[in-house]
Amino acid sequence: MSFDRSAVMNLAEKYESFYLYEESGILESIEQLRRNFEGVRFLYSAKANPHPGVIKCILSEGIGVDAASLREVMMGRENGLGKRDIYYSAPGKNLHDIDAALEECVIIADSVNEVVRIQSLAASHGIVAEIGIRINPNFTFDGDVGFANKFGIDEDTVFNCIDEWRSMKNIKIIGIHVHSRSQELDGALIAGYYAKMFELSCRFQEALGTELEFVNMGSGIGIPYAESDKPVDLAFLGGEMTRLINLYRGRLNNTQILVETGRFLVGKAGVYVTHVLDKKVSHGKTFVLLSNTLNGFARPSIAQMVESYTDAEKPANSEPMYTGRGAFGFVPLVDSEETQTVTVTGNLCTGTDVIVKDITLPELDCGDVFVITNAGSYAAVLSPMQFASLTPPVQIFLKTDGSTVIR
Numbered sequence: 015m016s017f018d019r020s021a022v023m024n025l026a027e028k029y030e031s032f033y034l035y036e037e038s039g040i041l042e043s044i045e046q047l048r049r050n051f052e053g054v055r056f057l058y059s060a061k062a063n064p065h066p067g068v069i070k071c072i073l074s075e076g077i078g079v080d081a082a083s084l085r086e087v088m089m090g091r092e093n094g095l096g097k098r099d100i101y102y103s104a105p106g107k108n109l110h111d112i113d114a115a116l117e118e119c120v121i122i123a124d125s126v127n128e129v130v131r132i133q134s135l136a137a138s139h140g141i142v143a144e145i146g147i148r149i150n151p152n153f154t155f156d157g158d159v160g161f162a163n164k165f166g167i168d169e170d171t172v173f174n175c176i177d178e179w180r181s182m183k184n185i186k187i188i189g190i191h192v193h194s195r196s197q198e199l200d201g202a203l204i205a206g207y208y209a210k211m212f213e214l215s216c217r218f219q220e221a222l223g224t225e226l227e228f229v230n231m232g233s234g235i236g237i238p239y240a241e242s243d244k245p246v247d248l249a250f251l252g253g254e255m256t257r258l259i260n261l262y263r264g265r266l267n268n269t270q271i272l273v274e275t276g277r278f279l280v281g282k283a284g285v286y287v288t289h290v291l292d293k294k295v296s297h298g299k300t301f302v303l304l305s306n307t308l309n310g311f312a313r314p315s316i317a318q319m320v321e322s323y324t325d326a327e328k329p330a331n332s333e334p335m336y337t338g339r340g341a342f343g344f345v346p347l348v349d350s351e352e353t354q355t356v357t358v359t360g361n362l363c364t365g366t367d368v369i370v371k372d373i374t375l376p377e378l379d380c381g382d383v384f385v386i387t388n389a390g391s392y393a394a395v396l397s398p399m400q401f402a403s404l405t406p407p408v409q410i411f412l413k414t415d416g417s418t419v420i421r
């Protein structure tokens with residue numbers, strides 16, 4: 015996805031560093047999912063980018079919320095969503111947050127303790143809470159038998175506890191949730207995972223004895239970061255999903271299939287824009303210093319750090335902090351015909367804010383505008399903006415009508 019170069023140049027006259035999120039890009043991603051998936055409801059994982067303009071745009075398209083906190087639950091409610099449109103799934107929720115969320119969303123219980131806590135809080139309100147169970151399944155994307163995990167309840171434990179849960183008067187289990195991996199580009203692996211999810215759902219429903227109202231398959235659909243990355247084949251994946259829905263129609267009659275996504279909707283619809291503040295030569299190397307890099311958009315600097323520790327072609331990813339080599343595009347907005355090999359850094363009082371070393375770019379001068387791509391998800395939210403008390407970047411949502419929402 016490209017960015018609106020003239021909007022960037024105009025805004026860059028006013029702001030030294032900023033994120034630009036484009037509504038047109040987000041709508042295009044939503045349309046791609048719609049075109050390829052039938053009979054599936056998508057949930058937006060708000061933690062990827064909770065900018066109010068972004069949230070409003072996505073939710074007004076009929077997408078629900080995958081909330082990782084009470085605050086994210088309330089973002090959904092404040093945008094007019096009903097409690098069945100919001101799924102609150104996070105490990106280690108505190109009592110206050112469970113209590114406040116009880117009548118605002120579907121809470122996904124993440125542990126055996128949490129099921130008991132929800133039961134007791136619901137009892138104190140005299141209500142029956144309709145909840146989901148997050149399962150740590152005995153399968154993975156890679157075809158093995160599961161792993162020790164802080165998320166969810168082990169599949170074996172779930173089947174051991176289910177009778178006890180059924181007897182609890184103030185909870186009603188209406189669905190299950192599994193989220194096993196982010197940023198997968200191989201559609202066949204995701205489809206294989208979906209197939210196992212349908213199988214697990216049937217077994218769970220049978221043990222529960224009542225119909226599942228939803229199965230939340232979690233995320234998985236990745237986006238191409240590096241130039242060599244190939245996008246997920248959504249036509250294939252959507253086709254597999256339709257095939258599975260039809261195959262299981264008799265058994266999962268009234269079950270809503272949910273799929274979560276954060277980065278797919280917003281990751282490529284945002285850029286980070288900053289300026290060259292200074293330029294110098296040291297021991298024969300040319301340094302270009304940008305405003306607010308590690309502190310304003312941490313991921314490129316983190317990538318540089320991870321990659322400085324290893325020669326591996328594919329260092330292990332660690333989502334959402336680190337994805338892989340070449341995950342960000344560096345686009346100086348200059349007309350210069352000349353090129354120059356430079357090391358690009360930030361302006362912090364630490365040497366770790368290196369963005370990229372020894373890269374050949376169009377020749378940059380002080381005041382030039384510098385764009386970093388793939389900045390729509392896990393970008394502003396993951397950056398240590400308080401560091402050194404510098405003025406942080408603003409976040410700008412650009413609507414298709416040309417107006418902006420600035421935070």
Ligand SMILES: *Cc1c(COP(=O)(O)O)cnc(C)c1O
Nearest residue numbers: 059193196197233274275276277
């Ligand atoms: C973070 C998260 C997601 C979003 O992952 P993306 O790779 O951004 O799509 C989905 N589900 C859960 C449970 C998450 O924690």
